[in-house]
Amino acid sequence: MPRKGMRSLCFSPRTPSFSTYHQSTTSESTASSTNRRRFSESMIEQTIDAAATIIMKWDADTSAYAKVTSLFYESKREALQFIRSVNELQKTMHLLVSDQGSRSEKLVRAQILMQTAMKRLQKEFYQILSMNRAHLDPESISTRSSWTSARSSTSDFDDDDEIRTAGDSISEIEEVSSMAMSDLKLIADCMIASGYAKECMHIYKIIRKSIIDEGIYKLGIEKLSSSQVNKMDWDVLDLKIKNWLEAEKISIRTLFTGERILCDQVFATSDLIKESCFTEISKEAAILLFGFPELVAKTKKYSPEKMFRVLDMYSAISEDWKEIETIFSFESTSTVRLQSLDSLVRLSESVRSLLMDFESTIQKDSSKTMIPGGGLHPLTISSMNYLTLLADYSNILTDIISDWPPPAKSTLPASFLFSPDSEDSTAPAISVRFVWLILVLLCKLDGKAKHYKDVSLSYLFLANNLQHVISRVRKSNLQYILGEEWITKHEAKVKQFTSNYEPLAWGEVFASLPENPKAPITAGKAKDCFRKFNASFENAYWKQRSCIVPDSKLREEIKVSIGTKLVTLYRDFYNTHISTVGDERSARLFVRFSPEDIGNYFSDLFYGTVSSGSSSTSSSVSSHHRRQMLRSPLRV
Structure with missing residues (x-):
C-alpha cells in the first residue's frame, strides 16, 4: 500500500467504514506476501548458488584437483563449510518441495548438486575409514573410553589453528583418532539427514567388517566343525584352547569394545543404523569366537588337563559376561549372547562329567602293587594334585555344582557310608563334593593297605597317605573348602594309624x-x-x-x-x-x-x-x- 494511502487512513477525521478498512488490509497482506516470496526465492537462489560453488569445486568428475585430493585432509575449515552448505541445501530442497509455487528447475538443480555432494562425501567417508585404519583399529579406540566423545559440532572448530590447539592435551595418536571419528560422524550425520544413510552404511560395513574379520583371523580363531575338534590330538586341542583364552580376552577388551565405541559415536544420531552396522560387522566373528568352547565341551577326549582348560574357558566367559551383555546389547545381536550362554551350559556339563570320570578313575584303580616301605601311593599323589588345582577354581565350581545332586553313597563299602564328613546336609555343595572325592580316595587306599602281609606296614601306609592328603589340604584352598573340623578329625586318624603301627612294629622290643x-x-x-x-x-x-x-x-x-x-x-x-x-x-x-x-x-x-x-x-x-x-x- 502506498504511503499516502496509509497516512490518509491513519489521520482521517472520519472513521472509515468496515468495507473500506477490509479492502485496505487485504491489499496490504497481498503485497507483503509477494515481497516475502520474492525475498524467499532470492534466499533460495543464494543458498543454491553458494552450495554449488563449494560442491562443484570438489566434484571429482569435473576437477582433476578434487579427484586426487581429500577435502577433509586439505582443510578442515572448508570441509565444515562443505557440510554446512549441504545441510542448508537440504533445508532449501524441503522448502522447494513444500512450496507449490516454486519453479521445478530450482529443485532439479538442487537435487543434482545434492547427488554430487553425496558422491563426494561417500568418497571422503571411504578415504577416512581406509587411510585411518591404524588409528581407528579397535585397540586404539578401546583405550579411549566411551566418554571420549567425537567432536561432532561444527561450531567447535572455526579454523585449522583451533583444531590443532584442541589436540595439544592428548597424544598425537589419540588426536588423529579423535579427528577421524569426528569427521566420520560429521559425514554420517550429513548423509543420513540427506537421505543417503544406505550408501553411508554400505561403505562403513564393508571396511569395518574386514577389520573385525582380519582381527579374529590374526587371533587364531577359525571355523571348526565338531568332527574336526574330535579328531584333534589333545596336545593340538590344548594349544587351540590356550590360544582361544588369549583371543577371547583381546576380543572383548579391544576388538569388539573398540568397534562398538566407534559405531556408537559415528552413528550417534540413529539407533537403528548404529545397531544395523554393528550387528553386521561383528555378529559373525563373535559367534565364531564364542562357539569354540561349546565344541570343546562336546568332545569325548579325556585328559587330566581338560578339566582345567574347560574351567578356564568357563571362567573367561563368566567373568566377561557383563561386558558381553553391554557390547552385544542390541536385539539383533541376541544370538551372540545366546551362543555365550550355550557355551557356559555345555562347559558346566563337561565339568560335571569330568568330575564323575575322576571319581570313577579312583574307584576303578586296580593296581595291587605294594609301595615299598609303606610310602605314598601314586594314586594319592596324582589325586591330591588334581584336587588342589581344582580348589583354585572353587568360586567357579560353586556356581557349576550348586544344584548338582549329592553323590550316591551306595558306591562305597558299608563301613564308609556313615562317615560324619559325608552326612552334613547343611554344608555347601562344593564342600560335600570335595569331601566325597577324598573319601572315595581314602576308601581305595584302605583297600590297598590290605595287600601288605605285615600289618604294621599297612598302618604306616595309611598314616603316610592320609598325612599327605592333610598336608596338601592345609597348603591349598582345600582348607577353606573342607574346613578346620575336617582337618582336625583326619589328623586324629593319622595318630590312630601311628598308634596302631607302634606296638605291631616295636612290640617285641618293648616286651x-x-x-x-x-x-x-x-x-x-x-x-x-x-x-x-x-x-x-x-x-x-x-x-x-x-x-x-x-x-x-x-x-x-x-x-x-x-x-x-x-x-x-x-x-x-x-x-x-x-x-x-x-x-x-x-x-x-x-x-x-x-x-x-x-x-x-x-x-x-x-x-x-x-x-x-x-x-x-x-x-x-x-x-x-x-x-x-x-x-x-x-x-x-
Whole structure:
C-alpha cells in the first residue's frame, strides 16, 4: 500500500467504514506476501548458488584437483563449510518441495548438486575409514573410553589453528583418532539427514567388517566343525584352547569394545543404523569366537588337563559376561549372547562329567602293587594334585555344582557310608563334593593297605597317605573348602594309624624288657633280658630301616613317640642291671647297645634305606651306625 494511502487512513477525521478498512488490509497482506516470496526465492537462489560453488569445486568428475585430493585432509575449515552448505541445501530442497509455487528447475538443480555432494562425501567417508585404519583399529579406540566423545559440532572448530590447539592435551595418536571419528560422524550425520544413510552404511560395513574379520583371523580363531575338534590330538586341542583364552580376552577388551565405541559415536544420531552396522560387522566373528568352547565341551577326549582348560574357558566367559551383555546389547545381536550362554551350559556339563570320570578313575584303580616301605601311593599323589588345582577354581565350581545332586553313597563299602564328613546336609555343595572325592580316595587306599602281609606296614601306609592328603589340604584352598573340623578329625586318624603301627612294629622290643626295669633280678635273668633285647631290637631296626615316612613332621613324631619311650625304658634297665651281668668282659658278651646307641639308631629310621646290596638313601651317620651294630659295641 502506498504511503499516502496509509497516512490518509491513519489521520482521517472520519472513521472509515468496515468495507473500506477490509479492502485496505487485504491489499496490504497481498503485497507483503509477494515481497516475502520474492525475498524467499532470492534466499533460495543464494543458498543454491553458494552450495554449488563449494560442491562443484570438489566434484571429482569435473576437477582433476578434487579427484586426487581429500577435502577433509586439505582443510578442515572448508570441509565444515562443505557440510554446512549441504545441510542448508537440504533445508532449501524441503522448502522447494513444500512450496507449490516454486519453479521445478530450482529443485532439479538442487537435487543434482545434492547427488554430487553425496558422491563426494561417500568418497571422503571411504578415504577416512581406509587411510585411518591404524588409528581407528579397535585397540586404539578401546583405550579411549566411551566418554571420549567425537567432536561432532561444527561450531567447535572455526579454523585449522583451533583444531590443532584442541589436540595439544592428548597424544598425537589419540588426536588423529579423535579427528577421524569426528569427521566420520560429521559425514554420517550429513548423509543420513540427506537421505543417503544406505550408501553411508554400505561403505562403513564393508571396511569395518574386514577389520573385525582380519582381527579374529590374526587371533587364531577359525571355523571348526565338531568332527574336526574330535579328531584333534589333545596336545593340538590344548594349544587351540590356550590360544582361544588369549583371543577371547583381546576380543572383548579391544576388538569388539573398540568397534562398538566407534559405531556408537559415528552413528550417534540413529539407533537403528548404529545397531544395523554393528550387528553386521561383528555378529559373525563373535559367534565364531564364542562357539569354540561349546565344541570343546562336546568332545569325548579325556585328559587330566581338560578339566582345567574347560574351567578356564568357563571362567573367561563368566567373568566377561557383563561386558558381553553391554557390547552385544542390541536385539539383533541376541544370538551372540545366546551362543555365550550355550557355551557356559555345555562347559558346566563337561565339568560335571569330568568330575564323575575322576571319581570313577579312583574307584576303578586296580593296581595291587605294594609301595615299598609303606610310602605314598601314586594314586594319592596324582589325586591330591588334581584336587588342589581344582580348589583354585572353587568360586567357579560353586556356581557349576550348586544344584548338582549329592553323590550316591551306595558306591562305597558299608563301613564308609556313615562317615560324619559325608552326612552334613547343611554344608555347601562344593564342600560335600570335595569331601566325597577324598573319601572315595581314602576308601581305595584302605583297600590297598590290605595287600601288605605285615600289618604294621599297612598302618604306616595309611598314616603316610592320609598325612599327605592333610598336608596338601592345609597348603591349598582345600582348607577353606573342607574346613578346620575336617582337618582336625583326619589328623586324629593319622595318630590312630601311628598308634596302631607302634606296638605291631616295636612290640617285641618293648616286651623283651621287664615291666619294671629297675626291679632287682638275678644275673641270669638280666643276661637273658639283654640277649632278647639285642635280638629283637636288631631285628626291628633292620626291618624298619626299609620303611619310609616322607612327611618330616610325621617322621619326627613317630621317632619321638617310640624312641623316647624305648630309650627311657632301656636306660632304666641298662643303668640298673649293667653291673649285674658281671665284669666288663662279660658285659661285652651280653650288652650290645648303650641307651645313646638306641637314640642314634632311631635318628636313622624312616628314610627308606634298603640294606643288603641295594642303593642306600641314608646318610654317612647311618653307615656308621651299621658298622657299630655289626661290631656289637659296648659303651659304659
